[in-house]
Amino acid sequence: MSGTKLLMTFPVTASSHALADYRGRGGYATLEKVLRGMRPDEVTKEVAASGLLGHGGAAFPAGRKWGVIKLNDEQPHFLCANADEGEPGTFKDRWILEHTPHLLLESMAIAAFALQVRHAFVYIRGEFDLPYRRIAGAVEEAYAAGWLGEAIAGTGFALDIVVYRGAGSYVCGEASGLLTSLEGKKGYPRNRPPRLTVRGLYQQPTVVNNVETLANIAGIVRDGAEAFRKVGTTKSPGTQLISISGHVQRPGVYEVEYGAPFAPFLRDDCGGVLDGRGLKCVIPGGISTKVLTAAEVEPLTLDHASFTAAGSGLGSGGMIVIAEGTCMVRVLQVLLRFYHHESCGQCTPCREGMGWMHGIIDRIVAGRGEAADIDRLIAISNANDGTTICGMGDAAGYATVGIIAKYRDEFEHWIVHGRSRHDGRLEAGPAEPAREAALHG
């Protein structure tokens, strides 16, 4: 068990998502306390003092984002929970939406009070079915019980929350693309500045926070910033929901206290690498973070500073475990196919670059690669960096450069010999000796 828990604090049952159970866990008492006894700026001050970091990947301090919103400026402000969870390897927000949706709603109501928001939104990816039904059901329960709507808890505070479903687009997880989509348009990201907190949804000041970020608000306001800071590290206070998948014995969502050591987490909590195989590498924080070899990742602690110092990032906490014997050329092929598929086409370097990179990696895997192809992939990655409106093109480049820097020999092998150095499969079958025995009897 990797330290203190702040979110996964209750047993998941057939009714743990329902309002009655949430009330039984003390739910909505913090909202009531806030509405009856705090000023909006006091709430934001508490959130800022807690040091809560954004959990969508960028780890931007939530309090600083909120601090940009000017109170009493006579403009409508909007709040949006980003539930467009689409970064491959990340599936933690789903856990919150499915198992404790009222924690998100109570936290959003507290945030809405602090930011003087009358209308808030949960933007949820269109494919999510159960998570949608759970959060939409929770919204109806909250209205019926008077935790949403007019005169909440008998006070003058009013809030409406709309659950808004996407329709299949990775780029809408980027906050400005999300707001464009919420305006009923194709989800093109927008150039910043102006920041979304200055001109966001329909040009009004808007705060977009990740689901997990918001879910921490109720606890922070209930227990105070000081208590929150006692959990985690100085630079990364609190906890992180880690989504772990790939070649791991027990994949799933785990809440870890920031600063917990990685190696025992993988070994004890997650049961180690699948079927007792050796660890080759880990993509630690969503596929756009740079791959870390076993030797690089094993000494790290689970916090932003530790992973950043190792040349990668903890990002959204979406970890993909890769076993010994896995072909990294095929790994990159899957990633580049994905980025090409999801490029929205607005910016030329990404629209063209993703297609070129996908074409090159397909050519290598088809046995028609050229020696210069490896440097071409790096050159396109570097040329794209910083030239596009959103970070997707950059991210594809970081993933590419990261894999090639550490496993260049596998690319050279495929180009020279026309086949994988390994067996080319990504699925971890039996360990090598057993596979040999199966093949050669």
Added chain:
Amino acid sequence: MKHLVAEFETMRRRFPEGFSSSLVLPCLRRIQEDRGWVADEDIDGLAGYLGVARIQIEEVLSFYTQFRRAPIGRTHLQVCRNLSCTMRGAERVIEHLADRLGIAPGETSADGRFTLSTVECLGSCGTAPVVMVDEAYHEDMTPARLDALLTGLAR
């Protein structure tokens, strides 16, 4: 789409004033649930109802992967093939489904019962591989579980 307008009006009440444009996505989703795809007359009707340009609706329909401008099979099987799913057997799942249904990804069976598609990351990496059957996720799939699923769908 005219018979859905009463439902659209209910949806609209939750949105702030001036948010007509935002209703494009939820209305299209409802239209597609109803018809199975979105027809030209739906676009014209929705543009008129919401007071938005027809091009905005066309752009939305071509931008998002979930919207369809033509009918597909009665049951839509979508297999994730992103990294975590592939690492847990998605390629075998796709092969098995293609064999059983006699169609390649992107195709619809001759009897119009099944459409097979591949998709990129459904956020089900911890329970990979995943197959989405219409709206529902079927997780931790194996060939044996796929066979049970297909048998259930054939009933």
